[in-house]
Amino acid sequence: MLKRRENVTCMSLIILFFLSIVTSCMMPVSSAQTPKVYVDPPSIVDPTLTPPKTFKANVTVANITDLFGFEFKLGYDTTILDLVKVVIHPFLKSPTFMPSNQTNEDEGWYWLGVSSLAPPPGVDGSGPLVTLTFEVTGIGSCALHLYDFEFVDSNANVIPLSVEDGYFNNLLPVKLYVHPPKIINPDLVPCENFAININVLDVTNLYSWEFKLYYDSSILNGTSVTEGPFLNTSGPTNFVIIEFRDAFNGTHGLVWVNCTLSAPPPVSGNGTLATISFHVEALGESVLDLIDTALSDPWGGSIPHYADDGYFNNVLKAYLYVDPPSIIDPTLLPPAYFNVTIKVANVTDLYDYQFKLGYDTGVLNCIGVIIVPFENETNFTTQFNVDNGDGFAWVNVTYYPPAEPLTTADPATLAVIFFQVEAMGNTFLDLYDTRLSDPLDGEILHDVFDGFVSIVEHDVAVIAVVPSKNVTYAGREVYINVTVANQGDVLESFNVSAYYDDTLIDTLSVTDLLPNANTTLTFTWDTTGTTPCHNYTIKAEASVVPYELDTADNLYIYGNVKITMLGDINGDGIISISDLVIAAFAFGSQLGDSNWNPDVDFNGDGKITITDLVVIGIHFGETC
Numbered sequence: 001m002l003k004r005r006e007n008v009t010c011m012s013l014i015i016l017f018f019l020s021i022v023t024s025c026m027m028p029v030s031s032a033q034t035p036k037v038y039v040d041p042p043s044i045v046d047p048t049l050t051p052p053k054t055f056k057a058n059v060t061v062a063n064i065t066d067l068f069g070f071e072f073k074l075g076y077d078t079t080i081l082d083l084v085k086v087v088i089h090p091f092l093k094s095p096t097f098m099p100s101n102q103t104n105e106d107e108g109w110y111w112l113g114v115s116s117l118a119p120p121p122g123v124d125g126s127g128p129l130v131t132l133t134f135e136v137t138g139i140g141s142c143a144l145h146l147y148d149f150e151f152v153d154s155n156a157n158v159i160p161l162s163v164e165d166g167y168f169n170n171l172l173p174v175k176l177y178v179h180p181p182k183i184i185n186p187d188l189v190p191c192e193n194f195a196i197n198i199n200v201l202d203v204t205n206l207y208s209w210e211f212k213l214y215y216d217s218s219i220l221n222g223t224s225v226t227e228g229p230f231l232n233t234s235g236p237t238n239f240v241i242i243e244f245r246d247a248f249n250g251t252h253g254l255v256w257v258n259c260t261l262s263a264p265p266p267v268s269g270n271g272t273l274a275t276i277s278f279h280v281e282a283l284g285e286s287v288l289d290l291i292d293t294a295l296s297d298p299w300g301g302s303i304p305h306y307a308d309d310g311y312f313n314n315v316l317k318a319y320l321y322v323d324p325p326s327i328i329d330p331t332l333l334p335p336a337y338f339n340v341t342i343k344v345a346n347v348t349d350l351y352d353y354q355f356k357l358g359y360d361t362g363v364l365n366c367i368g369v370i371i372v373p374f375e376n377e378t379n380f381t382t383q384f385n386v387d388n389g390d391g392f393a394w395v396n397v398t399y400y401p402p403a404e405p406l407t408t409a410d411p412a413t414l415a416v417i418f419f420q421v422e423a424m425g426n427t428f429l430d431l432y433d434t435r436l437s438d439p440l441d442g443e444i445l446h447d448v449f450d451g452f453v454s455i456v457e458h459d460v461a462v463i464a465v466v467p468s469k470n471v472t473y474a475g476r477e478v479y480i481n482v483t484v485a486n487q488g489d490v491l492e493s494f495n496v497s498a499y500y501d502d503t504l505i506d507t508l509s510v511t512d513l514l515p516n517a518n519t520t521l522t523f524t525w526d527t528t529g530t531t532p533c534h535n536y537t538i539k540a541e542a543s544v545v546p547y548e549l550d551t552a553d554n555l556y557i558y559g560n561v562k563i564t565m566l567g568d569i570n571g572d573g574i575i576s577i578s579d580l581v582i583a584a585f586a587f588g589s590q591l592g593d594s595n596w597n598p599d600v601d602f603n604g605d606g607k608i609t610i611t612d613l614v615v616i617g618i619h620f621g622e623t624c
Helices: 002-026 577-586 610-619
Strands: 036-040 043-045 054-075 081-088 096-104 109-116 123-136 141-153 162-164 166-169 174-179 182-184 193-206 208-216 220-227 237-245 252-261 267-280 285-296 305-308 310-313 318-323 326-328 337-345 347-350 352-358 364-371 380-387 392-399 406-408 412-421 426-437 446-449 451-454 460-467 471-473 477-486 492-500 503-513 518-526 534-542 555-564
Touching (some): 081 096, 081 109, 141 162, 174 208, 174 310, 208 220, 285 305, 318 347, 318 426, 337 352, 337 406, 347 426, 460 555, 477 492, 477 534, 503 518
Parallel strands (some): 174 305, 318 446
Antiparallel strands (some): 036 054, 054 109, 054 123, 141 166, 174 193, 208 285, 237 252, 318 337, 337 412, 347 406, 364 412, 380 392, 460 477, 477 518, 492 503, 534 555
């Protein structure tokens, strides 16, 4: 008798242990992330940021909860940077008060303190707190150091967070580059020839160099490569052409060369390493791709450097476009302001231009135009008109001597257009009636690319996942109801996928779901092939719709459905007397009877007979 009690006790402990595992598996897993405040971008390393150029940096907060007020100082090196503009973003709930918004140019710090005045709670989420515009005043490097910071919640408790400084560096590293960097010349027709140099800038103790240069062999053929005069100013060199083929891989040619001094001393400074000559084969363009570069000192050490490619084009088609091409920002609430620029690229001998930019006046009002002269020219006339009735801005700019025409492959800004948001909605920024012309009033062929503005919220979410059973046998069907919602402002069509663990059950489509509406989809999970005594995590995910910003709620994790042993009716992990009692109550019933229990119909024949009870007897005492 004592032995039987010990067995019963062991079985009870096993059941309690199993239930504790199931309970712990079904507990939600926290996805909270540690709040942080940081400088964005974290690192600005750009040797082209020379005085008096400017750049912007944000102080941004991420993953914050119940933020009610904050303050911080941002330090910088005044010998390199000068703070010239501050834009404070409305991250906190309005109204707010600002006890501190100060800049000390002598000591090099900016101090901002802001607090909400509205009642609790505070603000949750992530976003920029302030945008700082710096003017570069010197060459060097410095930290953008966040200090004396304190972030508090609506109960005046300090919010623990991590802090990440920024970094600025405009020191000039060694540069290896193609010269001239761009050859844009429609006179270089087939059978013409030209040459480029591979140059080095600001190098110290150069003893050996190597590079590969790729080019489009359908446009260009390489004819020769010779050593430049830089390295051999120190003495004899070993100049090796490792590979020089016009049909290196069927579409591209390759120039691969290496050069090493025969003996010290090394060379420092600037100069030409090699000269490569080309024969023009056809009209078109080609990148002169400088890769796998190596610079070494006499001791075999690598000299850090960066490489700049070249570019060839003997047939240009200009393009006029709106930049940025799209503005998708549901936070641009009326009466917010923003601007776009009208740019031109790949243009030769541009002297005059005009365009109209159309927009939906139900969404935007145009409030101004700024003309940006190219190459700092002053010899030009301007005409422009803003019509907020018909919805367009018209710009006409004419240059006159001694102004020089503009030739550039890189984008050049022609005008800046300013808008105020009138109402939520979408609108194209339609560039039309465009004309580009040269100094002889000849029209320049060009393509036009419009812009797009969307000030509506796109947001879909999975809001519920409900399986028909939480415990079932392998091979049975489980029906999973997934409810999705359109929490945005426009009709949305998207896909919804249901999973057990990471295995796809099915994908169903939702079409034209109205704003603020929801719908329920039913997925059928055939559990054939699943493993008994295993808990499967059930989840559903809605696909991200275009321009959706809030994607955290696209995934909904329900929890577990247990696949149990055949005969474990109550799903407690052991086939015991409890299961026999349940089966006995349903014995003799069939589908439709008041005591019918589908979990006892092990063979699925629609009735409960001794055959079903025998299953329990065969496996009696088995546990997971």
